[in-house]
Amino acid sequence: MHRNLEILLEIQALELTLRELDVDIAALPKHLAIVEGRLQDAQQAVERAKAAEVAGQSERRQVDREIEALRAKVDKIRAHSGDVKTNQEYRALLDEIAFAEAQIAKHEERLLEIMESADALGRQVKEAEGALAAQRAEVAAEAGALKDSTGVKRTEREKLAANRQKLRSQADEMWLRRFDRVLRMRGQALAAIDREACSGCRVRQRPQFLQEMSGDPERLFVCESCGRILYLETDQVPSSQ
Secondary structure (H helix, E strand, O other), X not given: OOHHHHHHHHHHHHHHHHHHHHHHHHOHHHHHHHHHHHHHHHHHHHHHHHHHHHHHHHHHHHHHHHHHHHHHHHHHHHHOHHHOOOHHHHHHHHHHHHHHHHXXXXXXXXXXXXXXXXXXXXXXXXXXXXXXXXXHHHHHHHHHHHHHHHHHHHHHHHHHHHHHHHHHOOOOHHHHHHHXXXXXXXXXXXXXXXXXXXXXXXXXXXXXXXXXXXXXXXXXXXXXXXXXXXXXXXXXXXXXX
C-alpha cells in the first residue's frame, strides 16, 4: 500500500476517534444536568415534608386560638348568668354554654390528633433530609467521576490531535486536500474495495478501473459515485516479486 494511503488511513482512524471524544466531551453538561436532576425529587420530598409540618403547626395555633376564644365565651356567659331574670333565659345560657363546651371538646380532640401527627411529620422531615443528604453525596461522587473521565478524554484528545497534525505534515498535499474535502462531505474519506465495490457507497467499480488500481498502487483513485479515496486491502494488492 502506498505510504500516502497508510498515512491517510491513520489520519482517518484518528478523525473518527476524535469525533467520538468530541461528542463525549460536549455531552458532559447534559450528563451532569441529568445526574444533578435526581436531586430534585429528594429536594421536593424535603419541601413537602416541611410544608406539611408547618401546616400542622399553623393549624395547631389556630385550634388553640379557637379553644381560648370559646373558653373566654363560656366564662363571659357564666359571669353574666346572675343577670338573667327568667328560667327561659337561664336555660338559653346553659344551652349556649353546652354548645361552646361541645365545640371545645371537639377542638381538643382535633388538637390531640395534630399533636400525634406532629411527631410523625417531624420524623418524615428528618428522613427526607437524610435521603437528600445521601442523594447529594451520591450525585457529587458521580458528577466527580464524570468530570474526571472527561478530563482524561480531553488529555487523550490533545495527544491524538497532536499525532494527527504530525501525520498530516507527512502526507502529500494533493491527497490531503482531497481527503479533507471528502471527509467534510461524507464523514469518511477513504473506502476499501470490497467485492469489487466501494465499501462506502456500495457502487461496483469498473473492471478496468480495478485493474488499474492493482497495477498502480501509488496513484490516487477516487470512487466516481461518492468521491471517496479508494484503496485495496493488503491481500488484494499484487506482489511486486
